[in-house]
Amino acid sequence: MTVKSIFAGFGGQGVLLxxxxxxxxxxxxxxxxTYLPSYGAEVRGGTANCTxxxxxxxxxxxxxxxxxxxVVMNNPSLLRFANIVRPGGMVLINEDLVRDQIGRDDVKIIKAPVNSIAHDLGEDRSANxxxxxxxxxxxxxxxxxxxxxxxxxxxxGKKAKVLELNRRALDAGADHVRRLAAKES
Structure with missing residues (x-):
């Protein structure tokens, strides 16, 4: 089994991380x-993606x-990468920042309000x-x-407090997907 994924957003969103x-x-x-990062010269605020x-x-x-x-964290990333995901593939969208529609019905789309979830956890920077x-x-x-x-x-996770927060952030993202799956069934 080989799974190829692309993470994309703007610099500062933690896409490469x-x-x-x-x-x-x-x-x-x-x-x-394999891990292949790519980012613009301006880094923070510029485009960033990794494979x-x-x-x-x-x-x-x-x-x-x-x-x-x-995985698209902002609108320009959706516009750039939406058409290259294989039919039957999956697109995960940060619905807090992505307003455009993907325009495809041959991929599974999962929308998550990751900025809002991170904010509710008390740390906006944990959206990634x-x-x-x-x-x-x-x-x-x-x-x-x-x-x-x-x-x-x-x-x-270098500091215990940050590690615990980020582990809760992982759980919150997973819980969101579980709730979506429960609604579909």
Missing amino acids: MGYTLALTAMNEGKEV VVVSDQPIASPVASSPDII VVMLGAMAQATGVVGLDALKEALAATGL
Whole structure:
């Protein structure tokens, strides 16, 4: 099983950190991983995206020209990446910042108000972690518990208080996806 994903947003949203944390978690689970970050020269406020490929087999290329999953944190990212996700793939959308419609009916769309959820948790900067929890729950690419453990090795968990907050943010994102799934069934 090989899963190609792209995380996209603007600099400062923690997009690259989302991809890095996913890659680290997958490695900790014994999977093959590539992580390819990309960002504009202006960084904060500019565009940022990264590609993460997770597989149980060796990976031939880190490029995801037709990804299985895209995670979009802002409107320009939706416009740029919506048409490259493969049919049958998944698009996770930060519905607090993305207003445009994807215009496709051949992909699964999951909308999450990650900025609002992070704000309710008391830390607006954890919106990326909320989205990462939603992505993990929706896709099963990595386990939520493994993701929580990997946080400790990133800037998202160097301090005990920050680690606990971000673990709650992961749970909040996963809970949102569980509630959506319960409504669908």
